[in-house]
Amino acid sequence: MPEQLIFSIEVFLNGLMAGVLYSLVALGFVLIYKASGIFNYAQGVMALFAAMTLVGIMDGQVPFSHLINATFGTDVHHFGWQLPALLSILLTAGVMVLLAWAVHHFVMRHLVGQEPIILFMATIGLAYFLEGFADLMWGSEIKTLDVGLPQGLNETIDEVTYNIFGYGFFIDNLDIVATVIAALLVVALVLFSQYTKHGRAMRAVADDHQAALSVGINLDFIWVMVWSVAGFVALVAGIIWGAKSGVQFSLSLIALKALPVLMLGGFTSIPGAIVGGLIIGVGEKLFEFWVGPLVGGATENWFAYVLALIFLVFRPQGLFGEKIIERV
Amino acid sequence: MLDASQDGYITEDGRRIGGVVMEMKNITLRFGGVVAIKDISFDIREGEIRAIIGPNGAGKSSMLNVISGFYVPQEGEIWFRGERRPPMKPYEVARQGIARTFQNIALFEGMSVLDNVMTGRLTHMKSGLFQQALWKGKAEEEEVANREVVEHIIDFLEIQHIRKTPVARLPYGLKKRVELARALAAEPKLLLLDEPMAGMNVEEKEDMSRFILDVNDEFGTTIALIEHDMGVVMDLSDRVVVMDYGKKIGDGTPDEVRNNQEVIDAYLGVSHD
Numbered sequence: 125m126p127e128q129l130i131f132s133i134e135v136f137l138n139g140l141m142a143g144v145l146y147s148l149v150a151l152g153f154v155l156i157y158k159a160s161g162i163f164n165y166a167q168g169v170m171a172l173f174a175a176m177t178l179v180g181i182m183d184g185q186v187p188f189s190h191l192i193n194a195t196f197g198t199d200v201h202h203f204g205w206q207l208p209a210l211l212s213i214l215l216t217a218g219v220m221v222l223l224a225w226a227v228h229h230f231v232m233r234h235l236v237g238q239e240p241i242i243l244f245m246a247t248i249g250l251a252y253f254l255e256g257f258a259d260l261m262w263g264s265e266i267k268t269l270d271v272g273l274p275q276g277l278n279e280t281i282d283e284v285t286y287n288i289f290g291y292g293f294f295i296d297n298l299d300i301v302a303t304v305i306a307a308l309l310v311v312a313l314v315l316f317s318q319y320t321k322h323g324r325a326m327r328a329v330a331d332d333h334q335a336a337l338s339v340g341i342n343l344d345f346i347w348v349m350v351w352s353v354a355g356f357v358a359l360v361a362g363i364i365w366g367a368k369s370g371v372q373f374s375l376s377l378i379a380l381k382a383l384p385v386l387m388l389g390g391f392t393s394i395p396g397a398i399v400g401g402l403i404i405g406v407g408e409k410l411f412e413f414w415v416g417p418l419v420g421g422a423t424e425n426w427f428a429y430v431l432a433l434i435f436l437v438f439r440p441q442g443l444f445g446e447k448i449i450e451r452v
Numbered sequence: 453m454l455d456a457s458q459d460g461y462i463t464e465d466g467r468r469i470g471g472v473v474m475e476m477k478n479i480t481l482r483f484g485g486v487v488a489i490k491d492i493s494f495d496i497r498e499g500e501i502r503a504i505i506g507p508n509g510a511g512k513s514s515m516l517n518v519i520s521g522f523y524v525p526q527e528g529e530i531w532f533r534g535e536r537r538p539p540m541k542p543y544e545v546a547r548q549g550i551a552r553t554f555q556n557i558a559l560f561e562g563m564s565v566l567d568n569v570m571t572g573r574l575t576h577m578k579s580g581l582f583q584q585a586l587w588k589g590k591a592e593e594e595e596v597a598n599r600e601v602v603e604h605i606i607d608f609l610e611i612q613h614i615r616k617t618p619v620a621r622l623p624y625g626l627k628k629r630v631e632l633a634r635a636l637a638a639e640p641k642l643l644l645l646d647e648p649m650a651g652m653n654v655e656e657k658e659d660m661s662r663f664i665l666d667v668n669d670e671f672g673t674t675i676a677l678i679e680h681d682m683g684v685v686m687d688l689s690d691r692v693v694v695m696d697y698g699k700k701i702g703d704g705t706p707d708e709v710r711n712n713q714e715v716i717d718a719y720l721g722v723s724h725d
Contacts, residue, residue, distance in 0.1 A: 320591065321577045328560050328571050335558035338520065339634065340546030340575040 127291075134293045135413045136406055141299030143405020144306045145368075148361040149378050150385040150397035151310070152354045157391050159330045159350040162232070162243045166251035168379020170223070170355055173258045175362030175371045177219050179269050180262045182212040187261045209271040213363070220355030221348075228348045236343075255376060264373070269366035273301050302364040309360060310398055313353070317394075326350060384432030390442030399443060404428045460497055463690055470498030472531075473642055473674050474519065479528035481514055488514040489525065490698040496642065501668055502676045503685045506695035507718060512678045513555060515695065516646050519676065520552045521545030533641065547575050551640035553631045555647045555678075561620040565611060565630050566602070568619055572637025573598040602637055608670070609633045609663060625656040629663065636667060643667075645677035649684055657681070661688055682719070686710065694718070 152167040164170075180187065184203035193199055207215075231246055274297040282292035317323035328336045329346045336343060365375055381404070389400025408427040416423045435442065460469040474496040481489040489511045496502045504512045517523040519530070521542040530537045532548065540548075551572070560568050577594050606612055609629055614622060619630060628648060635643055648664065649657045661684055667673050679685045685692060686706040694702035694709055696718040702709045709715055 319595070321574060321594075324567060324571055325574060327563060327567075331560035331562050332558050334522075334554065335560060336571075337522070337542040338546055338552050338554070338558065339571045339638065340543050341571075342541075342543045 130289045130291050132410065132413065134295075135409050137293065137295060138299070139406035139409030140402055141296070141303060141405070142409065143402035144299070144303045145361065145365055145378070145401075146381055146385045146404055147398045147401025148302075148306050148309070148357060148364070149382040150389065150401050151313070151394065152357040152361065153382055153386055154389075154391065154394055154397045155313070155354045155357065156350055159326050160232070160243075160347060161240060161330075162247060163240070163391070164250075164354065165244065165247040165379065166254055167354065167358060167382065169251045169254045169258070169376040170220075170358035171362040171365065171378065172371070172373065172375040173223070173254050173362075174216060174220055174355065174359035175269060175366035175375060176258050176262045176267070178212055178216040178271070178359070178363065179267045179366070179371055181215050181219075182207050182209065182271075183267075185262060190263060191260060213271065213359070216359055217356055220359055221352045224351030224355050225348050227351055228344065232347065232351075233344065251376070251379075255373070259373075266370050266372040267366075269363065269371050271363060271367065273298055273364075273367050275367070298364070298368055302368075305360060305364065306398075309357065310394065313357075314394060322346075322349065381428060384428040386442070387432040387435050388442055390444040393442070393444035396442055396444030404431065407431060460499075463500075467499065467669075467690075469500045469690065472496070473498045473533060474676075475531040476515075476519070477529040477531065479515075479518060479525045479530070481511075481518060481523055481525040487698050489518065489695075491528075492693075492695070492698075492700045493528075494693045494700065494703055496674060496676050497691075498674055499668070499672050500674060500690045501664070501688055502674075503689035503692045504676065504678050504695060505680075505682065505685050505692055509697075510695040510718075511698040512695055513646060514698075516552070516644050516676070516678055519545075519642075520550055520644055546638070549575075549638070549641035550644065551635035551638040551642075552644035553628070553635050553646055553648060555650060557624075557627050557631055559619045559627060559631055559634070562618065564616050564618055565622075565633075566606070566615045568630055569602045569606060569633045569637050570598065572634040573602060575638055576601075601639070605633050605636050608666070609636070625652055625659070628652070628656075628660065632660075632663065632667075636671070636673070639671075640673065643673050643675045645675060647678055647680060649679060649681055657684060664688060 149167060149171060152170070153164060156162055156164045156167070179185070184205040184207065186192070186200045186203060189201045193201075227250060231250060232243070235243055235246055276297055278295045278297045278300060281295045286292035317326060325336070325341045325346055326349065328339070328341060329343060333343060336346075361378075362371075362375065365378060382401075385397065385400040385404050387400075388403055389396030389398070408424045411427045412421070412423045460471055462468055472495045475493075476495070477493050479489055479492050480487070492515070504515055506512050514523060518525050521540045521544065524539045532550075537548075560571065563571075576598060578590075606615060609632060611626065611629055611633060614626065614630075619627060622630065632645070632648065635645075645664070649660050652660060664675065664677070665688065668675055677685075677689070679688075689706060691704060692702070692706055692709045693700060694712070694715045696714075701714045701718055702712040704712075
């Protein structure tokens with residue numbers, strides 16, 4: 125087999141794995157968009173916030189320690205404990221539910237029925253607030269996140285591919301784990317929204333507020349639930365991304381990558397978010413591999429956006445989005 | 453002809469009407485300076501079909517929205533099943549057992565007919581969020597039991613053939629019937645219908661009338677409805693409230709209302725000099 129082709133296969137697989145992370149972030153967007161028509165710009169920052177909170181809880185960091193020390197002249201920074209990963213994840217999930225409640229109670233509840241652009245602006249504000257708040261709470265230094273996920277070269281794949289192609293593929297264990305987790309998460313979300321009472325209520329609220337009220341659905345409860353689920357998805361994305369490249373503020377920028385993913389997959393489709401993420405992941409890696417050297421590299425920075433632009437021209441509703449029909 | 457006692461009365465066609473289920477006392481509703489409902493009182497009895505009629509802008513829909521909790525009146529008392537109802541959110545009213553349909557159809561367009569009707573059962577599902585999420589025990593049992601009720605209603609309203617069809621694809625008349633099915637799925641103690649026949653052709657109107665009568669007959673559902681079409685209302689209802697400019701101008705059996713001079717004036721117009 126020609127060498128270039130073998131390399132391409134490896135690049136393809138790596139692209140799939142990278143795409144999973146895009147999918148995860150895009151999934152958070154889709155959930156909130158479907159249920160409330162809000163494009164949540166803060167989804168990426170929520171992932172950052174979740175990852176920082178997780179590290180903070182695990183390492184027993186004192187929240188707001190800078191603020192406390194500056195105000196009272198004390199010198200506290202750690203409680204001095206190290207919590208197990210699973211417990212910390214559960215506690216962080218609890219924090220994300222609190223955050224969901226606060227976002228709904230203090231911001232979104234007051235904007236019900238407003239224009240989508242106003243809701244969007246509110247989430248931009250939320251993103252900046254949350255970024256500053258996370259900084260204030262946990263400090264701005266780069267942290268490592270280790271929840272015990274396997275990392276490094278997967279030797280089995282390396283060996284098997286070496287025997288077949290005479291060249292061992294480098295696939296990171298973490299990417300494999302991420303893929304499995306993402307798949308489980310998606311299956312769980314789809315089952316939840318299709319076959320349970322609260323899932324049905326969620327879809328109902330997304331469809332028609334008045335009708336939802338008339339069958340006894342508490343809109344406030346559903347919205348808090350949706351933001352909580354989105355917060356949970358953000359936590360999963362934050363854990364994986366944080367384990368991969370450290371918990372730092374650039375994490376919030378992955379939200380921007382989710383944008384082309386959504387344009388590809390459609391804003392209202394869960395499968396769309398997944399497929400869109402994979403296409404972008406694979407596309408940008410392969411493009412970089414094949415075309416990158418010809419144009420001086422760094423194509424990964426713009427490839428996704430150009431692809432999204434092409435989609436906007438020819439298929440504005442995305443691959444799986446609801447068809448846009450204007451009635452006149 | 454009407455027996456005013458709490459025990460109810462017997463209709464001409466021999467149906468037994470029970471005690472008062474809902475009583476509106478001196479309801480006044482304002483929007484800023486506009487008075488939509490002015491000091492209106494009436495009651496709805498168990499098992500009866502009660503109509504609210506009136507010309508355009510009379511305040512009928514406002515009245516229905518007051519009953520279903522979408523509007524909160526500034527003055528007056530609402531009594532439901534012997535208890536005074538504090539100001540409530542619409543979803544709380546729904547949970548009390550008051551279901552409704554809308555004049556402009558409010559269905560979940562993206563969901564199938566079956567899913568739409570299933571949402572009507574939400575108030576009957578008690579399992580918690582975690583049970584739901586884990587799909588365990590009670591949640592599963594509930595889903596199955598509720599599914600049975602829903603299938604029965606779907607059969608009853610003759611919409612089996614479109615069970616799996618997304619609502620957005622249905623014609624208007626069928627949508628109205630699906631909306632009725634969803635409201636009925638809640639097994640309401642009081643069913644509110646906002647212009648159930650609006651925009652329908654004669655045949656569809658006849659179908660809908662038949663379903664309303666059948667529902668009332670078969671399930672003993674108490675129904676309050678708003679309707680434009682005088683002919684339909686007079687055939688369907690046991691008692692009628694007539695509204696005009698936010699005020700009550702008549703209340704009684706269809707025959708009584710038909711012969712009420714004020715009602716005739718409101719509908720046919722009268723010269724003011």
